[in-house]
């Protein structure tokens with residue numbers, strides 16, 4: 001991973017660690033949906049709250065950042081301009097985690113793909129060496145299919161088949 005990737009992964013890690021512990025699930029009713037933890041006593045993460053006559057807002061989990069109880073969005077809202085009401089962001093670890101997840105997760109999946117491709121290339125390179133008789137491994141694994149032996153890299157010296165599937169990404173159901 002390059003520096004930018006390492007930095008971004010670090011930022012995601014901080015967001016994950018700051019957010020309320022999981023797993024999370026929806027509870028409540030259609031008119032009052034509540035996002036809460038499924039373990040640890042159903043801790044409320046987001047709870048809707050009536051605001052004025054026609055409005056509604058969220059309450060966020062308390063206990064974070066020294067807030068002892070559930071806190072209203074107004075209390076952790078960062079406005080674009082002090083004199084206007086438009087939100088820039090919500091200064092709560094769960095709000096940050098949720099908003100970033102839409103880009104954080106695709107980014108992490110990209111890293112998984114890149115690392116898998118790198119691993120596959122590395123394995124293919126080694127298997128090629130084994131196929132060409134340049135295997136330096138002395139350990140071996142029994143191959144029931146041909147009654148022969150795989151080298152530690154997964155190449156069968158007896159029948160030429162590979163122990164490791166050609167594509168590791170396929171087969172994910």
Ligand SMILES: [Zn+2]
Pocket residue numbers: 126130135136137151152153154155
């Ligand atoms: Zn080998």
Ligand SMILES: [Zn+2]
Pocket residue numbers: 143145146147148149156157158159160161
């Ligand atoms: Zn074999």
